[in-house]
Amino acid sequence: MSRIALVVSDVDGTLVTREKILTDAARGAVRRLGDAGIGFTVVSSRPTVGMRFLIEPLAITLPVGSFNGSSIVDSQMNPIEQHLIPAATAQISLDVLNEFGVDIWLFTTNLWLTRNGDGEYVPNEMRAIRAEPTVVADFWPYLTAACKIVGASSDAALLRRCEATLQETLGGRATAVRSQSYYLDVTPPGCDKGTFVQAMAKRQGISTDAVATIGDMENDLAMFRTSGLSFAMGNAADDIKNMATHVTASNADEGFAKAIETILRSNEKS
Structure with missing residues (x-):
């Protein structure tokens, strides 16, 4: 060795x-x-x-x-x-996460964006990264600057199914993998x-x-x-x-x- x-x-x-x-x-x-x-x-x-x-x-x-x-x-x-997630791929990722009904976050270089400031794991993420989210009505204006998209849910089995669906849907256009049992991350390809x-x-x-x-x-x-x-x-x-x-x-x-x-x-x- x-x-x-x-x-x-x-x-x-x-x-x-x-x-x-x-x-x-x-x-x-x-x-x-x-x-x-x-x-x-x-x-x-x-x-x-x-x-x-x-x-x-x-x-x-x-x-x-x-x-x-x-x-x-x-x-x-x-x-x-x-590296950034291609905008079209980011939109597909959002669509799949929406279908599964999980809480969605989008991260740019400097911003943590959410449509739900009272989401189940928002306090956990605030404590972890020592920053607060910006609540937005729509992720669309930020799709060209997406560094990471996260699906958050306490239903681990649901998130595993969502992970499999995302991986099949995205192919090589982005990486979709869980970083915690309750977080599913979509990050740039390659x-x-x-x-x-x-x-x-x-x-x-x-x-x-x-x-x-x-x-x-x-x-x-x-x-x-x-x-x-x-x-x-x-x-x-x-x-x-x-x-x-x-x-x-x-x-x-x-x-x-x-x-x-x-x-x-x-x-x-x-």
């Missing part, structure tokens, strides 16, 4: 607790990576604004990935690379967490075999497949765990920090 030179982590369900807290153990683990000369960054389905709170406490200097890796920004949140890992490896001048990834959901599988080492969180579903090279503890039991310790021990033996 290659010596690990870079760790790429998911955020929600992985790096932070269910309450969206970055623990002291997680901070310490990232600090130990730096002491060992191993790079660290994050990639998430979150909008860019929702990544800012991690930069200072984790001393991240490498680019980070937002919108499931379809946007790459530097540590000052300045865009390096950004970009995912796996392409982010490839981009970061290229920037660092290393092989993707020298990258370790940590995550918990379907949208993390793309980076599992791309990296040399992968860790599924203990809170992940069994099908996610089966796709990773390792399984760590849950995000309620410092699973992220424990994964980092495994990586550090493995490097010491290399």
Whole structure:
């Protein structure tokens, strides 16, 4: 196995607790990576604004990935690379999500848009990304600027069916995958967490075999497949765990920090 030179982590369900807290153990683990000369960054389905709170406490200097890796920004949140959902594809996505009756959000670079400010998961998202939504009557004026479209629902089975329908309907015109059991994300075509890992490896001048990834959901599988080492969180579903090279503890039991310790021990033996 290659010596690990870079760790790429998911955020929600992985790096932070269910309450969206970055623990002291997680901070310490990232600090130990730096002491060992191993790079660290994050990639998430979150909008860019929702990544800012991690930069200072984790001393991240490498680019980070937002919108499931379809946007790459530097540590000052300045865009390096950004992709958008084609407007026609965005409209098709909205139509399918409407058919399933889920709450719909549209994210642009700077805005979180919703037609329902009292939606079930609006308070959860406000707490997670530390921003408030803009309530609009119609998404149409924003279709040409869509970075991500989200369907939110507490009915996990419904959202799985919606995911399958969207994937079949969109084909390769966009990526449709759940980032949480209650969030279904539509993001630009040809970009995912796996392409982010490839981009970061290229920037660092290393092989993707020298990258370790940590995550918990379907949208993390793309980076599992791309990296040399992968860790599924203990809170992940069994099908996610089966796709990773390792399984760590849950995000309620410092699973992220424990994964980092495994990586550090493995490097010491290399």
